[in-house]
Amino acid sequence: MAMMSKTKKKPSVNEKRNQEIIKMIDEGYTRKEVAExxxxxxxxxxxxxxxxxxxGYKTEKRKGMTRRQAVAYSQLHEQIKSLSEEGCSAREIGEELAIAKSTVYTHLKRIRIEEAFGKEEENGNRN
Incomplete structure (x- = not known):
């Protein structure tokens, strides 16, 4: 049986870049500034x-998704919702998040359904 090495694996170039991006965001840089x-x-x-x-958004575990995929989906969903509430068009949201306009429309449709369902629950709880 081979002994396992106790040395730490060095972070890859991408991991270092990602850590630097996170640090910049934590320091208050905007995504646009970081991108530049x-x-x-x-x-x-x-x-x-x-x-x-x-x-920082709540993550829901979705059927057939890994935790990482569920986090990414929930984060994207919340970003689209936020940008929509700020008045951005589907095209602008797609460009900002580097996703297809059809993906934006799918999320906006789900957001409308969630909002309608939430209002129904509120009305139902009042009776």
């Missing part, structure tokens, strides 16, 4: 934050 500094897209910064850190 790191020479990448704003959507790319967002995807790294979702995958590496999450952004």
């Amino acid at each position: 500094i790191m020479k990448m897209s704003v959507g790319g910064v967002g995807h790294i934050l979702i995958a590496e850190k999450g952004t």
